[in-house]
Amino acid sequence: MQFKDIIGQHEMKAHLLHTVKENRVSHAQLFLGPEGSGGLALAVAYAQYINCENKGEQDSCGICSSCNKYQKLIHPDLHFSYPFFAKGKDDVAATYLEEWRKAFQANPYLSLDFWRHNLEAENKQANINIAEAHDIIKKLSLKAFEAEYKVLIMWLPEYLDIQGNALLKLIEEPPAKTLFLLVAENQDRILNTIISRTQLVKVAKLKHDEVTQYLIKQKEIEAQRANEISFIADGNLQLAQDLLNEEENPYFDLLIHWLRFIVTDSGLNFIRFCEEEFPKLGRENQKNFLLYAINMLRQIVLTQQGLRQLVLLQGQELDFVSKFSKSFSADQLAYAIDLLEKTHYKVERNANPKILFLDLSLQLVLIFKYQTFPQGTQYI
Numbered sequence: 001m002q003f004k005d006i007i008g009q010h011e012m013k014a015h016l017l018h019t020v021k022e023n024r025v026s027h028a029q030l031f032l033g034p035e036g037s038g039g040l041a042l043a044v045a046y047a048q049y050i051n052c053e054n055k056g057e058q059d060s061c062g063i064c065s066s067c068n069k070y071q072k073l074i075h076p077d078l079h080f081s082y083p084f085f086a087k088g089k090d091d092v093a094a095t096y097l098e099e100w101r102k103a104f105q106a107n108p109y110l111s112l113d114f115w116r117h118n119l120e121a122e123n124k125q126a127n128i129n130i131a132e133a134h135d136i137i138k139k140l141s142l143k144a145f146e147a148e149y150k151v152l153i154m155w156l157p158e159y160l161d162i163q164g165n166a167l168l169k170l171i172e173e174p175p176a177k178t179l180f181l182l183v184a185e186n187q188d189r190i191l192n193t194i195i196s197r198t199q200l201v202k203v204a205k206l207k208h209d210e211v212t213q214y215l216i217k218q219k220e221i222e223a224q225r226a227n228e229i230s231f232i233a234d235g236n237l238q239l240a241q242d243l244l245n246e247e248e249n250p251y252f253d254l255l256i257h258w259l260r261f262i263v264t265d266s267g268l269n270f271i272r273f274c275e276e277e278f279p280k281l282g283r284e285n286q287k288n289f290l291l292y293a294i295n296m297l298r299q300i301v302l303t304q305q306g307l308r309q310l311v312l313l314q315g316q317e318l319d320f321v322s323k324f325s326k327s328f329s330a331d332q333l334a335y336a337i338d339l340l341e342k343t344h345y346k347v348e349r350n351a352n353p354k355i356l357f358l359d360l361s362l363q364l365v366l367i368f369k370y371q372t373f374p375q376g377t378q379y380i
Contacts, residue, residue: 001044001070001108003059007237008210009038012203016046017058025050026199028171028180030157033203035185036236041108042203043153043181044070047078050179051147066147073101077147079139083112083126083159085119092135093128109237112156113284128154130163137170140178151179158189171197205235219244228317232292239288250285251292252317262361263327263368270365274358286353290344297337300325304333328368335367 003013019025031039045060048070052060060067069075080100081093093100096119103110103118112126136152144150157164171180171194182198184190208230214237215226221244228249233240243250254277261270278286296317302308303325343360347353366372 003045028198030198031183031201036238039183039203047151076145077150079152081154085124092132111238128159133166153181157182164191262364265369270361278357279353294340
């Protein structure tokens with residue numbers, strides 16, 4: 001993986017290059033960015049550049065022995081750790097290394113669900129177990145085979161749990177020329193003892209135009225459809241790729257019908273939605289629907305503030321935003337967005353979708369129909 005293969009992230013690439021040129025490579029770094037933003041791809045490209053035998057000013061050479069092995073993810077001094085769905089207590093990440101290589105090479109912006117699908121793990125719980133922690137210690141205690149640096153790239157350290165404490169001493173005082181590159185999406189779920197021992201590298205969400213141009217040039221999608229997918233994906237390239245298989249926007253009609261029932265306080269209809277429509281979406285689509293709804297409401301706020309040049313919508317979505325912006329106040333929209341964000345968090349925590357979306361719907365009825373703004377509400 002070379003920097004040139006990574007979409008956007010120009011400032012981050014420049015920063016990483018600078019650390020190598022100035023010989024200021026921290027031995028433990030935490031790449032923190034939202035899903036689908038390219039944190040894992042950046043970490044791999046960074047490690048490849050560090051160990052490249054013929055570095056260029058802006059990228060690794062891509063043709064030396066080290067780069068060739070990095071491109072195939074087979075360099076003996078490059079190690080990966082990641083959540084997996086253990087079939088036995090002695091399983092470690094290396095047990096699934098071939099599947100990991102195939103998954104990353106097919107999609108460097110992969111999500112946990114994409115990885116789960118590649119392992120055919122269905123609804124099993126992902127984990128980085130204690131056996132994996134011990135295996136990391138064993139691998140990194142050995143001398144480098146051929147590269148200047150041994151590199152461990154850990155994807156989603158959020159799944160370490162308390163067994164991550166076994167790695168603390170190694171992260172704080174690693175063997176010479178050993179790099180830990182942790183790639184995370186949710187800082188709140190990482191052990192504080194690990195965060196305190198790493199240098200934070202913030203990976204920004206991909207820009208709307210960057211995703212749009214990727215879809216047009218790399219996937220040969222027509223401009224209007226690419227713009228629509230990019231808006232729904234909101235900087236998540238994994239989600240954008242998932243949406244390529246959809247013939248049309250899967251969330252717009254669902255959102256319109258649901259909001260119509262809410263603003264008219266049509267109780268039986270939104271109860272039916274909560275009992276039938278939302279549960280059958282599945283957890284990932286529930287999360288994506290909520291993110292789509294949040295983005296739509298934010299576009300309405302921009303319209304109300306006279307910032308139409310920042311509105312990223314076309315066609316029926318733009319018509320909806322224009323009409324909705326005339327009907328509700330900024331306060332109503334702000335409270336609604338807050339509720340949607342809290343619900344998204346609860347979906348991630350595996351809350352019961354029927355109860356969760358019914359609670360959300362009732363709260364939104366109070367906001368949009370009766371202009372009642374509940375204070376200190378405890379969400380399910």
